Amino acid sequence: MTIKRLDTTTPDFWKALDQLLAWEGVSDDKVNAVVREILQAVKQRGDAAVLEYTNRFDRMQATSMAELEIPRARLEEALGRIGPAQRQALEQSAARVRAYHEHQKVDSWSYTEADGTVLGQQVTPLDRVGLYVPGGKAAYPSSVLMNAIPAKVAGVEELIMVVPTPDGVVNELVFAAAAVAGVDRVFAIGGAQAVAALAYGTESVPQVDKIVGPGNIYVATAKGMVFGSVGIDMIAGPSEILIVCDGQTHPDWIAMDLFSQAEHDEDAQSILLCPDAAFLDQVQASIARLLPTMERAEIIRTSLYARGALIKVRDLDEAVAVANHIAPEHLELSVADPQAMARKIKHAGAIFMGRHTAEAVGDYCAGPNHVLPTSRTARFSSPLGVYDFQKRSSLIMCSPDGASELGKVASVLARGEGLTAHARSAEFRIKP
Template sequence: MTDATIKRLSASESDFNSSLARLLAWDDSVDHQVNESVRHILHEVKTRGDQAVLEFTEKFDRLKVGSVSNLEMDQSRLQQALETIPRDQRVALEKAAERIRDYHERQSQKSWQYEDEDGTVLGQKVTPLDRAGLYVPGGKAAYPSSVLMNAIPAKVAGVSEVIMVVPAPEGVVNDLVLASAAIAGVDRVFTVGGAQAVGALAYGTETIPAVDKIVGPGNIFVATAKREVFGVVGIDMIAGPSEILVICDGKTNPDWIAMDLFSQAEHDEQAQSILVSPDAEFLDAVEASINKLLPTMERADIIRTSMTDRAALIQVADLKEAAVVSNRIAPEHLELSVEDPEAMLEHIRHAGAIFMGRYTAEALGDYCAGPNHVLPTSGTARFSSPLGVYDFQKRSSIIGFSAEGADRMGRVASVLARGEGLTAHARSAEYRIKE
């Protein structure tokens, strides 16, 4: 078995910035044929509803049923799954759900108002979305953690109805996913997948109701469909490949760091794992650990490709420069595997999730730490946040002028409106000005 050949970069090299840019480059353009196929599917679902969903489900999932209502799973089926999965799995799911719920309850935003000196009332009304759609990969793939991470914040936010879609190729459903839906409080489940499921959630059909926002991971067809329907509905994000960046002072067990890098590399060949350290000998030690541990991994081929094509070991002058490099990358997952992570935290500006200290493996955040594992990728942590309760709430401004306030501020509005040449705006405000 061949070793992984990992790129070495040094922040002291004159071409470091260009080398880093090449390392981070990722082509997120969608194949023309995928685009055309997705647009066709969405158009059919939008115009033909249930019938189109049935035809695409038979074509892609080899599942033939008489009506879309036959693709809906009732709550008793979800409970059955919860009761039949192994006890240790149920306990783990329930413990993870408890922690995720506890964390997200602290994110809830409340409506607020205040009154100014004229008695004018101003404020903000925070309202949950009426209905959210959750896409979950199906078949042999089992992502119960994604169900918990997407559905629980929606329910904490007060969303009345969470509708889950999950493909069931040839009728195969995963009980772990269904059990997670029961624990998370998902209201309705349809065994529909692919772009047709996204279309059904976005536009609504005779049986599947339209939602206000679609969240959850999926393949290239699902991601492309979400991009296409954005604007008709909200979406969580357009996710790129998984990423991890570890900053280490050279004092953590190199096997631990190698496995932390593997934890993202095993997702797919495009995943990116980066280690930044001021200790050159430690970088050597981690590289040795990578090649020692690689043959022991079930997904060794995927990890090797990911590590060879997209990983890097970066040497910096000190931990302060490590923070500068990290902020440039704005990683999805950032591990601060250092003696004093709190001191380093103040220098970190851009990261989806920050894992503090040597004992905080990123994998804990994927499943049961509590914070959401749906995180911004591809540098979008510069302006984006993890999925949270706030993504399932919207805000309406509250404005209530008193007579005195309308008089005082009407004079201001009149001047500004006339300056913009909008006479009706001006006169509307002027009607309420006292003579």
């Protein structure tokens, strides 16, 4: 297959790049209507609506929500059922993710001014969080770890996981990951009805404060619609990888790194930047030779043909400029001095430095979170972390002297805004 080639020296390069990056993930009217109907039904009828939609969409035959709640013992059973190598990998990954996120914890702080006024910030965890996990064939135990562990490190008291089990098919690794990560309750429900149950609460499913985790277009649409009633992590687009290479890394490595994201789905995006045209030819040859060996070859082929690109840049400085414009979810710096280059990167979800750092290790076990901003939102967003499960409250305690001095300032500003009650409230504390 031939992957699209771009060159920064052509007059229409930036226009062509923006066209390549464009992705419309907006739900159509039909999806919006279906999701709105489901949300309203669950809000009004609770468990009965959740049961109805679960039986219809997931081909289940449940008669009560009790049948759809997975007991903790079943999670532990799954942990015992999986092979020893899988269990060890889950536990090692969980330990690394937990250790990394421990560094993100923020403590409350305060300071006292000269007149005795105390100012500060109080940090508290969310009370209850909902975690959506895809089920059936698209089951990702790694997503359980990446979403649940930061919540637990933050101090979230109760973590409710929802995971669909179409036709009753259960993914033992997902259940085992829930056991390892310390998930508190699990319900075998999915789709917009699961999002609604978490957002509004039902007789059986507790209302949460925030919903995190990936899902299909119906789940993403539902998360967008319930935002405001609850918090959400993000509305994620297709997976992305951008590789900057100086032409000195084995081309097979680069080709496989491009495949690693392209195999997610047909809308995923894989792009390579390099100043060496001959190396781009080598990577093209590696792609052609290795693609037939891949289990998900057709998905990779479609992704690379539709949204992939090999881009020739003038030099590595220009590669940095292009990378900052793209603001990728995953950025590999496969160059001689990746740390120096990383200091020039302003926009990226995660930066993988050096020839030996495959993006794939970040997906599973490096430690940093794999829930990352997509579709250029790395310009203003960050990876999921402990901070997403904490709230900050401002602390203000005026001393008598502080109240008097601050009252004078507040009075002037309040009267300037025409808010007399504000002014007089502050003026009452001014010392004569």
